[in-house]
Structures are given as C-alpha cells and as structure tokens.
Amino acid sequence: AQRVTQPEKLLSVFKGAPVELKCNYSYSGSPELFWYVQYSRQRLQLLLRHISRESIKGFTADLNKGETSFHLKKPFAQEEDSAMYYCALSGQAAGNKLTFGGGTRVLVKP
Amino acid sequence: DAGVIQSPRHEVTEMGQEVTLRCKPISGHNSLFWYRQTMMRGLELLIYFNNNVPIDDSGMPEDRFSAKMPNASFSTLKIQPSEPRDSAVYFCASRPQGAVGNTIYFGEGSWLTVV
Secondary structure, eight states: OOEEEOOOSEEEEETTSOEEEOOEEEOSSOOEEEEEEEOTTSOOEEEEEGGGTOOBTTBEEOOBTTTTBOOEEESSOOGGGOEEEEEEEEOGGGTTOOEEOOOEEEEEEO | OOOOEEEOSEEEEOTTOOEEEEEEOOTTOOEEEEEEEETTTEEEEEEEEETTEEEEOTTOOSTTEEEEEEETTEEEEEESSOOGGGOEEEEEEEEOSSSTTOOOEEOOOEEEEEO
16 A cells, blocks of 8 residues: 655744655555645645656755655745645556645744 | 636535535546545545546545546536535546656635535
8 A cells, every 4th residue: 555654744944944844655666756735725736746856946855765755855945935735656556546645834934 | 728627616514415516627637536635634535537437436435425427527526415524625636647757736626614
C-alpha cells in the first residue's frame, strides 16, 4: 500500500527565514511525487513535481529514494507563502491514483 | 479551458436530506477523482474513475455515498441520507491520460454543511 507522511501539522517561521516541510513515503515501485499548495479557501494547485526538477516560487524538492523522502524547501520564506502544503504520491503500481499526506500548514510571520 | 467545474459551490442542508454534488472534468482528461477534505482527516480519496469506469471506491465511507460517471464530461457524488459528520469540502479533480508525472487538476470544491 502507498502512504505519505507529513510529520508536521504546523510550521511557523519568520519572514526571510528558511523553511523545510518534511515528506516521507512508502511505495513498492517507482513513485511519482508532487507538492500541492492550497491558499486560504482556494483550490489545490500543483506547486512542483519531482520529475521536472524545477524551482517554483523559490521552492525546491529533491527525491531521496534511499530515505524515501521528498522534502520541500525554501531558503527565504515570504508572507505570501502562508498556506497549506500537501505532499502527494502516485504511480502505476497503484493504478495512478494520487495519495496525499495529511498536510502541513505554513505560517510566515512578518 | 475553464478547468474542473463543480457545483454547487456551497450547500447547507438538513440531516437526512439527499445531497448531490456535480463535476465537469477538463475536456480530454480520462481520469476523475473525488476527494473529501476535513480539518480532522485532511484530504481523503473517496473514489476515482478511469475512462468513466470506477477503479477504486475503497475510500467511500459507507453505503450512503455513491458516485457515478455516465459520460466523459460529467460525474456526480451523492449522499443519501446526509449526516452532520458529512460536513466537509468535496473536491473533484481530473487528470489526462498517460505519462509519468501527469498532474491532476482540482476544482474549487463544494462546501457542504449538514445541520
């Protein structure tokens, strides 16, 4: 069975400080990993995906298969980064359904 | 493209009433997902369809919940009878076929309150 774990429910940081959101997964196959962001009372939006190896809004995430992790990082948090962040996993072994972690709320204080 | 379209956006209903939530996926997408979001449980996958066929409904909480996809451009999620614990945001999402890394696109959600 596939599972995604986000151990922190809330992260509170000051503007300009680094922020790291942890994500660990379990999956018996080759995973596809994503980070989604949900701003207040809005739809979930894709932030980034591991195969793209891109940086979006200053965020990066590296897939570490040895540690089965896909942590999200940003070196200098901004107030507009305050949102709910979800790590998600998909893959052919699970019929391509997307499984989400429990989410981490990020609060960036001025 | 208008994206994934859900209706109603907000619904308040009394316990015991039937609730029907509707979803129009993005044209050309062949997978459709229904998720439920609550403070306590986060995002839960209820059911998903590939090419209009239900593939996995193991997340449907109980028999009061049912979902249909009669064609590629429409799906419904029905709760009958509704209960206060069904109060949540219900998201529909769709995904194009195929390649690794294809993302899913979410609708704006249907905010359900059962009193």
